[in-house]
Amino acid sequence: MRTVQQILDYKGHDVWHIDPDAMVLDAIGEMKTRDVGALAVTEGAKLVGLISERDYARGVALEGRSSRDTRVRDVMQSELPTVSPTTDVETCMALMTRYRTRHLPVLRGDEMVGLLSIGDLVAAIIADQQSTIEHLEQYIATG
Numbered sequence: 001m002r003t004v005q006q007i008l009d010y011k012g013h014d015v016w017h018i019d020p021d022a023m024v025l026d027a028i029g030e031m032k033t034r035d036v037g038a039l040a041v042t043e044g045a046k047l048v049g050l051i052s053e054r055d056y057a058r059g060v061a062l063e064g065r066s067s068r069d070t071r072v073r074d075v076m077q078s079e080l081p082t083v084s085p086t087t088d089v090e091t092c093m094a095l096m097t098r099y100r101t102r103h104l105p106v107l108r109g110d111e112m113v114g115l116l117s118i119g120d121l122v123a124a125i126i127a128d129q130q131s132t133i134e135h136l137e138q139y140i141a142t143g
């Protein structure tokens, strides 16, 4: 089973983030610029939350609020699961299911060293399965 570290080595350690006092409109704009569905919310180097497209849809659009006048801190998720570089993919999937989230910040101690999405985990699982199939095909062919 792959670990978070192995996925980060492949996808990279950059984390796109935003300040909790920024406006939601700026968060959505940054998500578009980076072509991602969520941003880590940070105060200095400290992770304080996560804001996703879902938080915008439910916390702003559905409530009839304006993204120009609503601050990130007012709609972000502040109770969120995090993982470490040594966490395995299966544990990440279980956390996403339990907390109904599609993104997991990766912390080494207090330092944020990456962020994984559900797509990263699905891609890792498919790659593992593909590798197992290829090994079995080779075993059958040479056996």
Ligand SMILES: NC(=O)c1ccc[n+]([C@@H]2O[C@H](COP(=O)([O-])OP(=O)(O)OC[C@H]3O[C@@H](n4cnc5c(N)ncnc54)[C@H](O)[C@@H]3O)[C@@H](O)[C@H]2O)c1
Binding pocket: 011, 014, 015, 016, 017, 035, 036, 037, 038, 039, 040, 102, 103, 115, 116, 117, 118, 119, 120, 123
């Ligand atoms: N082929 C792949 O390896 C792969 C990996 C991930 C996603 N995808 C595709 O992208 C689409 C959307 O993906 P999603 O729903 O998983 O989420 P997403 O759009 O939020 O994430 C897309 C990619 O951006 C990264 N990302 C997201 N937010 C980030 C942030 N704040 N900082 C740094 N990196 C960040 C994710 O880790 C992921 O690699 C889907 O169609 C999915 O299939 C493909």
